[in-house]
Amino acid sequence: MRKFWVRVNGEEYEVEVAEVREEGENQWNIKNVKKIIPTSFPLQVTTTLRAPMPGRVLALNVAKGDKVEAGQVVVILEAMKMENEIIAERGGLVKEIYVEENDTVDSGDPILEIEEER
Amino acid sequence: MSKKTLIELIEEWEKEKALLLRGGGEKAIKKQHEAGKLTARERIELLVDEGSFEEIDLWVEHRADRFGMAEKKLPADGVITGFGTIDGRVVFVYSQDFTVMGGSLGEMHARKITKIMDMALKVGAPLIGINDSGGARIQEGIDSLSGYGQIFFRNTQASGVIPQIALILGPCAGGAVYSPALMDFIFMVEGESKMFVTGPQVVKAATGEEISAEDLGGAATHATKSGVAHFITSTEEECFLKVRTLLSYLPSNNVEEPPMKDSSDPWDRDNSPLLKIVSPHPNKPYDMKEVVAELVDRDSFLEVQKDFARNIIIGFSRIGGQVVGVVANQPYHLAGCLDIDAADKASRFIRFCDCFNIPLLTLVDVPGFLPGSNQELGGIIRHGAKMLYAYSEATVPKITVILRKAYGGAYLAMCSRDLGADLVLAWPTAEIAVMGAEGAVDIIFRQEIEKALDSGAEREKLLEQYRQEFYNPYQAAKRGYVDEVIDPRDTRLKIAKALEVFWSKREEGKGKKHGNFPV
Numbered sequence: 337m338r339k340f341w342v343r344v345n346g347e348e349y350e351v352e353v354a355e356v357r358e359e360g361e362n363q364w365n366i367k368n369v370k371k372i373i374p375t376s377f378p379l380q381v382t383t384t385l386r387a388p389m390p391g392r393v394l395a396l397n398v399a400k401g402d403k404v405e406a407g408q409v410v411v412i413l414e415a416m417k418m419e420n421e422i423i424a425e426r427g428g429l430v431k432e433i434y435v436e437e438n439d440t441v442d443s444g445d446p447i448l449e450i451e452e453e454r
Numbered sequence: 455m456s457k458k459t460l461i462e463l464i465e466e467w468e469k470e471k472a473l474l475l476r477g478g479g480e481k482a483i484k485k486q487h488e489a490g491k492l493t494a495r496e497r498i499e500l501l502v503d504e505g506s507f508e509e510i511d512l513w514v515e516h517r518a519d520r521f522g523m524a525e526k527k528l529p530a531d532g533v534i535t536g537f538g539t540i541d542g543r544v545v546f547v548y549s550q551d552f553t554v555m556g557g558s559l560g561e562m563h564a565r566k567i568t569k570i571m572d573m574a575l576k577v578g579a580p581l582i583g584i585n586d587s588g589g590a591r592i593q594e595g596i597d598s599l600s601g602y603g604q605i606f607f608r609n610t611q612a613s614g615v616i617p618q619i620a621l622i623l624g625p626c627a628g629g630a631v632y633s634p635a636l637m638d639f640i641f642m643v644e645g646e647s648k649m650f651v652t653g654p655q656v657v658k659a660a661t662g663e664e665i666s667a668e669d670l671g672g673a674a675t676h677a678t679k680s681g682v683a684h685f686i687t688s689t690e691e692e693c694f695l696k697v698r699t700l701l702s703y704l705p706s707n708n709v710e711e712p713p714m715k716d717s718s719d720p721w722d723r724d725n726s727p728l729l730k731i732v733s734p735h736p737n738k739p740y741d742m743k744e745v746v747a748e749l750v751d752r753d754s755f756l757e758v759q760k761d762f763a764r765n766i767i768i769g770f771s772r773i774g775g776q777v778v779g780v781v782a783n784q785p786y787h788l789a790g791c792l793d794i795d796a797a798d799k800a801s802r803f804i805r806f807c808d809c810f811n812i813p814l815l816t817l818v819d820v821p822g823f824l825p826g827s828n829q830e831l832g833g834i835i836r837h838g839a840k841m842l843y844a845y846s847e848a849t850v851p852k853i854t855v856i857l858r859k860a861y862g863g864a865y866l867a868m869c870s871r872d873l874g875a876d877l878v879l880a881w882p883t884a885e886i887a888v889m890g891a892e893g894a895v896d897i898i899f900r901q902e903i904e905k906a907l908d909s910g911a912e913r914e915k916l917l918e919q920y921r922q923e924f925y926n927p928y929q930a931a932k933r934g935y936v937d938e939v940i941d942p943r944d945t946r947l948k949i950a951k952a953l954e955v956f957w958s959k960r961e962e963g964k965g966k967k968h969g970n971f972p973v
Contacts, residue, residue, distance in 0.1 A: 370662075388787075388788055389788055389789070389791065389824055389825070389826065390825060390826060414737070415789055416788070416789035416790075416791050416821040416822060416824070416825075417736065417737055417789065417821045417859065417861075417890055418736075418737050418738075418739055418785060418789035418790070418821060419737050419738060419739065420739060420788075420789055421739060421786070442826075443826045443828065444828075
């Protein structure tokens with residue numbers, strides 16, 4: 337039995353996998369998947385910034401690898417007749433960007449990931 | 455029978471009393487202090503005016519005899535009750551003593567609480583409950599459970615008659631959470647307060663989910679996610695000061711007026727700074743809190759539930775010394791849309807203000823209800839209805855100012871003329887319309903656009919026409935839905951005048967038991 341930590345859309349899962357050896361061929365059977373709800377802060381915290389409502393990405397103010405400060409406007413989301421400023425709640429490095437300008441996003445869609453170093 | 459002198463009897467009384475005042479004893483008190491918590495009596499001393507507290511029922515004892523309880527002596531039965539004053543005004547207080555059997559609630563403990571609740575209701579004075587308890591005293595079985603029930607019943611009877619304030623200064627779990635929930639305001643202290651119906655162990659046993667007590671029911675959780683907490687502070691001392699501040703805006707009961715306070719801030723102060731705060735471009739956000747701060751008496755805004763449903767702002771403040779309850783859309787969050795949480799937050803506040811004769815000031819900049827399947831499936835229909843109901847039902851003076859957007863159902867929900875607003879003012883930047891230009895034009899002129907040689911150009915032309923005609927306050931003003939279009943710089947003085955005029959408004963409720971509020 338082996339354990340893997342998997343991250344999908346910014347959410348972490350612990351996956352237990354059993355190795356089955358058959359005729360020289362390795363097979364993996366997933367035995368257990370547990371969603372990890374962070375109870376204490378690890379050394380590096382990745383936060384996924386999500387669209388708070390359906391809209392269109394009007395401007396991307398950051399690029400992958402940029403350093404952002406907490407409170408910085410990282411994206412302008414046009415939604416509900418408003419150019420909404422989407423703010424990084426924590427500072428850190430932009431690790432991943434999931435959208436491009438003019439993309440339409442739905443409520444809850446990931447926009448970017450910020451990795452905070454402690 | 456030996457005859458004792460009066461002095462001897464008094465000395466005996468003193469000795470006994472000193473024992474009772476020790477609560478759970480030195481060791482338990484030390485433990486409480488080491489946990490960063492004050493004792494039940496220290497808390498009361500800091501909360502009320504110095505030397506004003508009069509304790510009652512110090513001598514009450516439990517009468518349980520099962521599970522070894524007969525031999526157990528529990529000073530004051532684990533709760534301190536009595537009355538005192540805050541800024542010279544009478545309040546009734548109970549404070550659970552965690553050093554005595556974990557502050558657990560038994561039959562007599564509950565009876566002490568219900569006694570002062572009855573007194574507070576008779577007198578018409580606020581009730582403040584300090585909660586620090588492990589929960590029901592299991593050894594007392596259903597007598598303990600019945601105690602909770604009697605408290606809930608009185609919370610409900612007192613609701614809308616006297617302000618009820620709950621301080622959570624320790625654990626508050628299981629059924630115990632429902633007394634604070636029935637009260638008007640909940641205060642929590644970061645890192646110290648915990649509230650949940652089922653704690654982390656039960657959650658884990660039942661669902662397998664692992665979650666810390668802090669994440670499940672800490673102050674931050676209830677202030678930001680669940681909306682259960684109205685105020686959070688970082689220390690107990692700060693918490694007591696905040697209670698004092700809150701009470702300074704509230705009448706002692708539903709027949710009193712809220713306390714006036716002289717203000718050095720001129721009632722007719724010019725609001726020129728508003729021109730810098732609010733962008734005339736309707737699609738540019740701004741911070742409505744700056745608008746509120748500019749309009750009300752300097753530094754008088756006390757925000758309620760400030761980190762929950764941030765798309766709507768609620769709180770108490772003063773204009774010309776008179777208390778008003780402010781409800782305002784916040785364009786900085788979710789474009790200021792109304793959603794399930796915002797409707798829930800605002801309507802409970804509106805109802806509180808109406809109960810306690812606090813006029814309502816509504817500041818409108820709302821593009822609509824938040825679209826999305828999670829809102830629809832979450833019941834935005836029945837939750838949004840709360841706002842319509844609460845505003846329609848409120849008989850206190852209702853003043854509405856429309857700053858920019860006021861669209862569709864959300865326009866109606868933000869205390870429109872039709873829901874009984876006494877005075878509706880609008881800035882020249884106001885846009886009062888059934889819906890935005892795009893939506894309206896695509897529906898009304900669908901055929902014209904399709905038939906046009908250049909559909910895009912035709913649509914653009916019609917959009918511009920629609921904007922010209924409807925993106926303003928004058929259509930609504932022509933029909934009298936808006937009473938006056940005002941210079942934004944005069945907003946404060948216009949509100950102050952309106953408050954003075956409508957102060958004497960009296961509306962009788964309909965002769966019915968109560969309406970069926972869309973909870």
